[in-house]
Amino acid sequence: MPTVDATVFLPLLCGMDRLLSEFHANDIAPGDLLRAVLEVALQGTPQPLVLAVSGGRDSMALLYAMARWAPSRVAAVATFDHATGDYATEAASLVAAQARRLGLTVVRERARTGGTSEAAWRDARWAFLRRVARGFRARVATAHTRDDQLETIVMRTLRGSGARGLAALAAPGDVLRPWLGVSRAELARWVEAESLPYLEDPMNASRAYLRGRVRHELLPAFEQAAPGFGEAMLALGERAAEWRRDVDRQLEGCGLSVNAAGTRLTVPARVLERTTDEGRAVLWPAICGRVGVTLDAHGTRNAVRFTMAGRRGAHIVLAGGATISRHRDARGEVFEVRRAPARHGLSARLTSGAAPTFAGAIDALPPRFGRWRFQRLGVEPLATDAWCMALPAGTPVVVRAWAPGDRIRTDGAPAGRRVTRYFSESRVSVLDRPTWPVLLANGEPVWIPGVCRGLAAPSRPGRPELIWYRCEREFD
Incomplete structure (x- = not known):
């Protein structure tokens, strides 16, 4: 990326208002302002970027700016079709076509069903963006502007947010927002000067959702009643963001x-x-x-x-x-x-009281059991390792989630003892227990991985017919 004259654009480090004053006073082209903003935003961001591009004017400005001034920093362009109608599909098609024309990798996805609320659309879009970013080991970059920040602060104020919420889009996080100090009007000047293609989202003019009402009704009314209202709210958001950064530093x-x-x-x-x-x-x-x-x-x-x-x-x-x-x-x-676990697949079945997950011979335990992994061993481990166990080849077993009434017979309690006692002694959280695997032989619990082995689980070395397994948690 070409170096920008620091004597003109150094004010960016102190505040966007001063930078814009320099910009207008020196009659500098709109592209030079955006190039300077982008250069500063990228200086502290070594990771590659996944650009979140919707097809609207602001995000298309981000697409073209990155392609022109920092193409090597772009891992991929991600666009999400919310399945809400023709506009959503046309916008995603425009993004895909333009990104490919610029020589950039494109990831496009369409929602399975169209959402019915702003929250549902946002959740689906961000789940997609974060999945793409993980795949490229990159950071998401969005085209949120100064105007978006103001609207978000006002919306959160109306909802009674505290200081953390009022930081809004300026809050510290893993998302890069290079346009956050730039107004929509400044972006529009460059887009029009360059004749860049974009689609106007019809929802931008709608009052059906809170953001539209804030944008078209509340903010103009507040500004008319109290000139400078918008600047005051933006200053409040910046103070809240700095407060959040201070708190985060205290936790280090x-x-x-x-x-x-x-x-x-x-x-x-x-x-x-x-x-x-x-x-x-x-x-x-x-x-x-x-x-x-x-x-x-x-x-x-x-x-x-x-x-x-x-x-x-x-x-x-x-x-x-x-x-x-x-x-x-x-x-x-x-x-x-x-964080609340995802309620799908095997994990959901384990916590919903479903039937046993596996029933078969010890020789063929499932490699995956929810967030657990069974690994067959080629050598005998330490006899005292409760994460390992062996049974004779061909022994029929069942693997299921722990049930509150489970009891197991051990050397220390040959008559049987509740598994909950062993959980407590092993410091297994009550939140982990509902998904903890239990292996049964002949209908009797014989192994609680990492917790205890029962009397029915022979662990004597030197028996070639024994099948040894290790069980461990994934994602820890």
């Missing part, structure tokens, strides 16, 4: 641990116990946000109360199915936050 070094999938987090209990309720009300939303869990006011209050009242092994359920629990691990007392 506090011992937060997030699993590889980004769905589960633990934090030492002392981090939350050694502050006030007001401090906990600030920390809990930031902690939950690390795994994509959004706390509303009610959820925040529940989390604050749970901090001091929750005993070890207790948990609370948040809106959307996420959970906060308290247990003990190698570091001591911890709180664990879990």
Whole structure:
């Protein structure tokens, strides 16, 4: 990308308003402004980018700007057809055709069913974008503008958002938004000057949804009643975003641990116990946000109360199915936050009380059991390793999820003992238990992987007819 004169565009680092003043005072072409904005946005972003392009003017400006000034940074162009009508299909076709003409990789997908709400469309679109980004090991870049930020701040204010929510699109995160300091009018000047193709979304003029009413009715009315309203709201959003960054910096070094999938987090209990309720009300939303869990006011209050009242092994359920629990691990007392699991496929069947998942010979255990993996071993492991077990070849077995009444006979309890006791001794969270696999032989539980082996599970070495397996959790 060509280097831009820093004496003209250095104000970008201090504020977009000053940059625009320099832009107009020096009568610089619209493309030079956008090139400067893009250059600064990319300086701190080493990852390749997946461009989210809808076919509208702002996103087509992003497509052409990246293709012209930073094509090597583009991993792919992603466009999503919401299946809401002719416009959605035509827009996706335009994006695909133009991106290919520019020599860029295109990923296009159509929704199976058309959504009926803004939230449903947004969720489907973002699920697609994040899937594409993972595939390319890239970061999503969107074309949100200064106007989008203002509308989002106002919408969140109307909904009673706190400081975290008012940061809106400027909140720290993994999405790059290079146009966030640029107005739609500035983008329009460049698009028209370059005669770039785009489609006008008919929903932009609609008042059917809140964003349209905010854009066309509320914001003009507020600005007329209180000139400077928009600038004041944008300043509020920037202060909220900086506040969020400060809170996130406070959490660094506090011992937060997030699993590889980004769905589960633990934090030492002392981090939350050694502050006030007001401090906990600030920390809990930031902690939950690390795994994509959004706390509303009610959820925040529940989390604050749970901090001091929750005993070890207790948990609370948040809106959307996420959970906060308290247990003990190698570091001591911890709180664990879990994002709600996806309710589909085998995992959904395991937690819905479905019939046994596998019934057959020990020689052919399934390689996958929900989020667990069975691996057949070629050598005998340590006899004390509860993650491993053996049975004679040909033994009929059943693998199913744990049931609350399960009992197992062990050396320490030959008459039988509830599996829940062993779960507690092994510090298995109550949230993990419903999907924990149990292997039965002759109708009797003989192996709870990682927890205990029963008397009916011979583990003596040197028996060639024994079939050895190791079972372990995936995605930890």
